[in-house]
Amino acid sequence: MHVRNVHKDGYPMAELCQDYPALKAYLISAKSGKQSINFSQPDAVKALNAALLVHYYGIDTWDIPQGYLCPPVPGRADYIHGIADLLATQNGGLIPRGNQVNGLDVGIGANAIYPIIGSASYGWRFIGSDIDDLSIKSAKTLASDNPNLAPLLMVRKQADKEQIFRGIIKPDEHFAFTMCNPPFHKSAEDAALGSKRKAKSLEKNRHKRNLKARHNSPLAPALNFSGMANELWCEGGELAFIQRMISQSVAYKEQVDWFTCLVSKSAHLKAIETSVNYYGARTFLKMDMGQGQKQSRFVAWTFQEK
Template sequence: MNKPAKLHPRNLHHGRYNLAELCRSYPALQAYLVLNPAGEQTINFSEPAAVQALNAALLKHYYHVDYWQLPPGYLCPPIPGRADYIHTAADLLAGPDGVPTGKQITLLDIGCGANLIYPIIASRSYGWRCIGSDIDTVALKAAQLIIDSNPPLKGQISLRRQPDNNAILRGIIKPDDQFALTVCNPPFYASAVEAAAANQRKRFNLKLADSPQQRNFGGQQHELWCPGGELAFIGQMISESVAFASQVGWFSSLVSQQSHLKTLLAKARQAGAAEVKQINMQQGQKSSHLLAWRF
């Protein structure tokens, strides 16, 4: 499969997947290899187990994560795009000597899910200390098993449960916390119907002919949609961020729809942010945006 052509320079996932190398690192991937119409080896991207095996192979090969498994039906995100967010966000922290590394930098991932992708990439790429938060106890249990099963992640990543389903930062950021950066992959859609329609369009574009209800990348309800979608979610996060202005260097979130950026940029400025940035990212045919603000 061709990989995005405009990934961040520090992203490890430029070019095509080297399936032979990935299989040597993670032999279980071999079972999911198929031939495309051109006779080239690939995987069946319509099969959730194949997508999870590919992610496990990428994490093993590039980040030395030996164990990575998800509960059935949980979000299994494309790793190259997630890595792009981390490296792009890392540039916000860069000084004359480049991006700071080591445990003196602490990252907070809002909605880490069971996959723990952002903390894994951040801790393994930069040595940062990472905290992942989520409302889902099943996701947090799976994420904790990933940490416990991989010595390089112990002492680097810890987890917190959000006790209030109506809060984002409140209840997670404690009075003594200091974070250099927060990241977030918000629920993009405003309803289950909207999420299902987007999934069907994606499967059509990828020429996946099986059931449109099946998500090759998975996703629980709270991972995919919430009332008001990403516009409402990020807007609430901006409002809550005011209370933690002195405890966080940069707040940030992924934004999937360009049409939402004008409203969110204005909201961040109205909240009193001293600096607001919109950074566009391109992964092949897919465009996404990083919204960042600080006080």
């Protein structure tokens, strides 16, 4: 993980339980003897997330509606820290901090995870956009219920599902960066198959570690990979979404310093770079991230002279 990622050394379960007592109900003993949770149990994962956000990011209360994505906090933190490194390259090597740094989270979701981490870590101000009404309501509630977050997060509804920036970025606004975790799958069927594969893999690993799970329903693992349609899939999948983002970013090239987006499949990188070059961006970067054995990355492009 990133050197500034506070989660790089694992989860201090005793401290987390002290700050968020509800987590205690989900603790189990791993084969190593250390305390853990059953990561195939959705309620346990949500409790761990809430504990992490309370302990590290000053959040008083955090929750998401049933069926919405519950993001892994450490990986989301890596994306924020990667953007901080990107901004530092144009600021004499120093990470710009404070509420004068504005970021746009495209697809904030019900969890508002990126603004929570970014505002707590660097004091940045965020606009979060989404097409889903319940996600908008949930993100607004998270902002209003947490005094540290409220002045640094504004949530806007994207009324046109075909647009990414239009209707969200106002004419007089400037953003240091935009960020996005795009829908990965091409269809609902593809998303269901992907969730099933993840569930099987997670359950297999759980048995390998001989975890003593409190609940062992065969249906439990699949539930951990729930999510609304707009969170999981779009026509054409990840590549089509990112290419649409690139084409629409041209209209806002003077208002945004860096456009960024996560890329799940490395096979998409070449096509993404080709699109960025086609639309006349001056700089294209690929920023690698890693969580354990899993490698991930985000891409960044700018139309401005750097």
